[in-house]
Amino acid sequence: MPELTDTFYGNELQTWLISLAVTIGTVIALRLIEQVLIVRIARLAQKTHTIIDDVVIGALRKT
Numbered sequence: 001m002p003e004l005t006d007t008f009y010g011n012e013l014q015t016w017l018i019s020l021a022v023t024i025g026t027v028i029a030l031r032l033i034e035q036v037l038i039v040r041i042a043r044l045a046q047k048t049h050t051i052i053d054d055v056v057i058g059a060l061r062k063t
Contacts, residue, residue, distance in 0.1 A: 038057065
């Protein structure tokens with residue numbers, strides 16, 4: 001694939017594609033981790049009687 005050796009802003013296209021794949025993979029992994037943590041924190045918050053933790057969970061879900 002000779003077209004992957006073309007340069008774009010001083011870097012080969014292959015380098016840009018690898019960077020893009022790593023960035024997308026990182027974003028997906030962070031979103032999954034975030035969702036798992038929110039679910040676990042929400043389960044813990046259900047066991048308490050305060051409203052503060054419910055408000056925090058609501059705010060986390062909106063972001």
